[in-house]
Amino acid sequence: MDRADRLDPSLNPKLDPSLAAEVSRLRWQCRRGMLELDLLLNRFLDAGFVELDPAGRTDFVRFLGYQDQIIHDWLMGRAVPADAPLRRLVVRIQQAMRA
Amino acid sequence: MTIPHRKFDALIIGAGGAGLNAALRLASADLRVAVVSKVFPTRSHTVAAQGGVNAALANVFPDDWHWHMFDTVKGSDYLGDQDAIEYMCREAIPTVYELEHAGVPFSRLDDGTIYQRAFGGQSQNFGGDQAARTCAAADRTGHAILHTLYQQNVRARTHFFDEFFAIDLIRDEEGAVLGALVLEIETGATLVIEAKATLIATGGYGQVFRTTTNAFINTGDGMAMALRAGVPLMDMEFYQFHPTGVAGKGMLITEGARGEGGYLINGDGERFMERYAPRALDLASRDVVARSMVTEIREGRGCGPNKDHVMLKLDHLGAEVVHHRLPGITDICRVFLGIDPAKAPIPVFPTAHYAMGGIPTDRFARVVAPARHGPEEVVPGLYAAGECACVSVHGANRLGGNSLLDILVFGRAAGTDILQYVAENPNHRPLREADLEPAVTRLARWERKGEGETVAAVKADLRKLMEDHCGVFRDDDTMAVGVEKLKALRERVEHARLKDQSPTFNTARIEALELDNLVDVGMATLMSAHARQESRGAHSRIDHPARDDERWMKHSLYSRDGDRMDFKPVRTKPLTVESFPPKARVY
Numbered sequence: 001m002d003r004a005d006r007l008d009p010s011l012n013p014k015l016d017p018s019l020a021a022e023v024s025r026l027r028w029q030c031r032r033g034m035l036e037l038d039l040l041l042n043r044f045l046d047a048g049f050v051e052l053d054p055a056g057r058t059d060f061v062r063f064l065g066y067q068d069q070i071i072h073d074w075l076m077g078r079a080v081p082a083d084a085p086l087r088r089l090v091v092r093i094q095q096a097m098r099a
Numbered sequence: 100m101t102i103p104h105r106k107f108d109a110l111i112i113g114a115g116g117a118g119l120n121a122a123l124r125l126a127s128a129d130l131r132v133a134v135v136s137k138v139f140p141t142r143s144h145t146v147a148a149q150g151g152v153n154a155a156l157a158n159v160f161p162d163d164w165h166w167h168m169f170d171t172v173k174g175s176d177y178l179g180d181q182d183a184i185e186y187m188c189r190e191a192i193p194t195v196y197e198l199e200h201a202g203v204p205f206s207r208l209d210d211g212t213i214y215q216r217a218f219g220g221q222s223q224n225f226g227g228d229q230a231a232r233t234c235a236a237a238d239r240t241g242h243a244i245l246h247t248l249y250q251q252n253v254r255a256r257t258h259f260f261d262e263f264f265a266i267d268l269i270r271d272e273e274g275a276v277l278g279a280l281v282l283e284i285e286t287g288a289t290l291v292i293e294a295k296a297t298l299i300a301t302g303g304y305g306q307v308f309r310t311t312t313n314a315f316i317n318t319g320d321g322m323a324m325a326l327r328a329g330v331p332l333m334d335m336e337f338y339q340f341h342p343t344g345v346a347g348k349g350m351l352i353t354e355g356a357r358g359e360g361g362y363l364i365n366g367d368g369e370r371f372m373e374r375y376a377p378r379a380l381d382l383a384s385r386d387v388v389a390r391s392m393v394t395e396i397r398e399g400r401g402c403g404p405n406k407d408h409v410m411l412k413l414d415h416l417g418a419e420v421v422h423h424r425l426p427g428i429t430d431i432c433r434v435f436l437g438i439d440p441a442k443a444p445i446p447v448f449p450t451a452h453y454a455m456g457g458i459p460t461d462r463f464a465r466v467v468a469p470a471r472h473g474p475e476e477v478v479p480g481l482y483a484a485g486e487c488a489c490v491s492v493h494g495a496n497r498l499g500g501n502s503l504l505d506i507l508v509f510g511r512a513a514g515t516d517i518l519q520y521v522a523e524n525p526n527h528r529p530l531r532e533a534d535l536e537p538a539v540t541r542l543a544r545w546e547r548k549g550e551g552e553t554v555a556a557v558k559a560d561l562r563k564l565m566e567d568h569c570g571v572f573r574d575d576d577t578m579a580v581g582v583e584k585l586k587a588l589r590e591r592v593e594h595a596r597l598k599d600q601s602p603t604f605n606t607a608r609i610e611a612l613e614l615d616n617l618v619d620v621g622m623a624t625l626m627s628a629h630a631r632q633e634s635r636g637a638h639s640r641i642d643h644p645a646r647d648d649e650r651w652m653k654h655s656l657y658s659r660d661g662d663r664m665d666f667k668p669v670r671t672k673p674l675t676v677e678s679f680p681p682k683a684r685v686y
C-alpha cells in the first residue's frame with residue numbers, strides 16, 4: 001500500500017475514521033498558491049501528519065492558517081516562526097520532503 | 100433534487116488579481132457581486148508572482164507607453180492584437196498608481212518614486228537601449244497586490260464564496276450566459292448562482308504538463324467551462340516553457356544560474372550545448388536550450404536511472420558565488436533535493452510556465468466567438484480576464500512583467516464594461532430547469548459506481564503524454580501520435596471511477612472534475628499545436644523552423660464540438676497610433 005492509500009479509508013480499514021476525515025479536510029487546505037507549498041504540505045500530509053500527537057495536529061492546522069508567503073519563508077528557511085511548536089513542525093515538514 | 104438559487108448582479112469565478120480587480124470596480128459602484136474561488140482568495144496563484152508588473156513610468160530611465168507597446172508587439176512575434184496592446188500599455192501607468200494609492204508597498208528609489216528594474220525584452224526608443232519598466236514590491240509583488248485587493252473587496256462588501264468549485268456555466272437557448280452551477284467543497288452541496296453578467300477569471304493550466312511551475316490549482320477550469328459552453332479557445336498552441344525546472348518537481352531555476360557560469364551536462368558528462376549553440380552555449384535563447392535538452396534525453400543521453408533529465412552544474416563556481424549570488428536556488432536545492440548546489444549538480448527538465456492562449460475576448464474583456472455575423476460576436480453576459488483569457492496582448496510569447504499587468508488592466512476593463520451591461524440589462528433573464536441539465540449531468544457522472552481506473556492514474560498519464568507530445572519538442576509525427584493517444588485517453592476518463600463517494604471535503608471528486616477540464620484544455624493545446632505549421636514565439640516546430648506570416652499570421656480557434664480548428668485574423672490596427680508591421684524578431 002503506498003502512502004496515499006494508507007490514508008484512504010476505503011483501502012485501509014485500520015484507519016481511524018475521524019482521522020481519515022480530518023486528513024481529507026486538510027487535503028484541501030494544503031492546496032496553495034505556490035507549487036513549493038503544494039509539494040511540501042501534501043507530502044507531509046501523506047507521510048508525517050498521522051504520526052503527530054493530537055497537540056501536533058492542532059499545531060499543523062494552526063500552521064495552515066498562515067499566509068502563503070509566510071509559510072513559504074518558513075519552509076524555505078528564510079524566516080523562523082516565533083513559537084517553538086511551529087519551529088518543530090517546520091523541521092518535520094522539511095524532513096518529510098527529503099525522506 | 101432541487102438546487103437552491105442565489106441571485107447577484109455579477110458573478111466572478113476566480114479570486115486572483117484579475118477577478119479581484121474586476122470585483123472591486125463593481126462592488127465600489129454598489130453592485131451585488133459574488134466572487135467564487137476554489138481556494139481561499141489569498142491562496143490564488145497570483146500570490147506566486149515575484150518579479151513585478153510593467154508600466155512605462157520612466158522613473159529610472161526615459162520611457163514611454165509607446166515603446167512599451169513596441170516591445171510587446173515584437174515580443175508577441177506580431178501575433179498580439181495591436182488595439183488591445185495599445186490599450187494595455189497606456190492603462191499600465193494609471194493602473195500602477197492606482198495600486199500604489201490602494202496601499203501596495205512598491206519598492207522605492209531614493210527620491211521616493213517607485214523603483215523599476217530592467218527585464219529582458221524591454222527597450223527605449225523602439226528597440227534601442229535597455230529600459231527599466233518593472234515595478235516590484237520586493238520579491239513579493241503578487242502577494243502584495245493580492246492582499247491589497249482582497250482587503251479592499253472585503254471593505255467594499257464583495258460577497259465571497261470561499262472554497263466553492265465552479266462546475267459549469269449556465270446558458271439559455273439564445274446562448275446568453277445566466278450564471279454558473281457551483282459546489283461547496285466542505286459540504287458537497289450544489290448551488291446555482293444566477294447573474295446578469297459572469298466573468299471567468301480562473302487563471303492558467305500548467306498542471307496539464309508533468310513538469311510545471313504552476314500550483315496544483317491551475318487546472319484550466321474556466322477555459323474548459325467555456326469550451327463546454329460552446330466557446331472556442333484561442334491560440335492554445337502558445338505555451339511558455341522555461342528550460343530549467345527542477346526535474347520531477349517543476350520549480351524554476353532562474354536563468355541567473357547560467358548567467359553566473361553554470362552549464363548543462365548530459366548522462367555522458369558532456370557539455371552538450373557546445374553542439375547546438377557553439378557561440379551562445381548555455382545562454383542561447385530559451386527555446387533552443389529547452390529543445391536541446393529534450394533532444395539529448397530522447398536520444399538516450401539523459402541522466403538518472405530513467406535517463407529522463409539532464410544536469411545543471413554549478414559546483415565549479417565555488418560555494419561563495421553559489422550561496423551568495425544564487426540564494427533562492429540554494430534554498431530550493433536544500434529543501435527539495437537535500438543537496439548543496441555548490442557541491443552537486445541539479446537535475447533539470449523544461450518546465451511549463453505560462454499560457455498565452457485562452458478564452459477569446461475583445462479589449463473590453465467581453466468573450467467573443469464566431470457566430471452568424473462574423474468571427475467575433477459577443478457572447479451575451481460572458482466576460483473573461485487574466486491568464487485564462489486571450490485578449491490577445493501576449494500573442495505568441497509573453498514578456499516578463501506583462502501578465503500581472505494584463506490581469507489588472509483587463510480585470511478592471513471587465514468591471515467597467517459589466518457596469519454598463521448591467522445598467523442596460525437590469526433584469527435577470529429567466530432560467531429554466533433544462534438550462535441546468537448539462538452541468539448537473541456532468542457532476543452526476545462521477546457518482547457512478549463500480550470498477551474503473553483511478554483519476555490519479557489517468558491524470559499522471561495525461562501529464563506525461565502532454566509533456567512527450569506537446570512540450571518543447573514539436574514536429575508533425577510526434578504531435579499526430581499525441582492527438583491519437585489523447586483521444587484514447589479521453590475515452591479512459593469515461594470509464595474512470597471514484598472510490599470515495601462521501602459528500603464532505605471530497606477532494607477526490609474535485610480532482611475528478613479537474614481532470615475533465617485538463618483533458619479538454621490538453622486537447623485544445625495539442626490540436627492547435629499540430630495545426631500550426633510554423634515556428635512563432637513560444638511555439639517552435641522542428642519541421643517548420645521559420646515564421647510564415649503569409650500563411651500563419653492568424654489566430655487559431657479550437658472548438659470542442661468535433662475537435663474543430665478554425666482561424667481568424669490578427670488585429671493589426673492600434674487605436675490611435677500607426678501599426679507596427681511584422682519584422683524578424685531579433686534581440
Ligand SMILES: Cc1cc2nc3c(=O)[nH]c(=O)nc-3n(C[C@H](O)[C@H](O)[C@H](O)COP(=O)(O)OP(=O)(O)OC[C@H]3O[C@@H](n4cnc5c(N)ncnc54)[C@H](O)[C@@H]3O)c2cc1C
Nearest residue numbers: 113114115116117137144145150151265302485486502503
Ligand atoms: C512562479 C510564477 C511566477 C510568476 N511571476 C510573474 C511576475 O513576476 N510577473 C508577472 O507579470 N507574471 C508572473 N507570473 C504569471 C502570473 O502570476 C499569472 O499569470 C497571474 O497571476 C494569473 O492571475 P489570474 O488572476 O488570471 O489567476 P490566478 O491568480 O491563478 O487565480 C485564479 C483564481 O481562480 C480560482 N478558480 C480556478 N478554478 C476555479 C473553479 N473551478 N471554481 C472556482 N474558482 C476557481 C482560483 O481559486 C483562483 O482564485 C508568474 C507565474 C508563476 C507560476
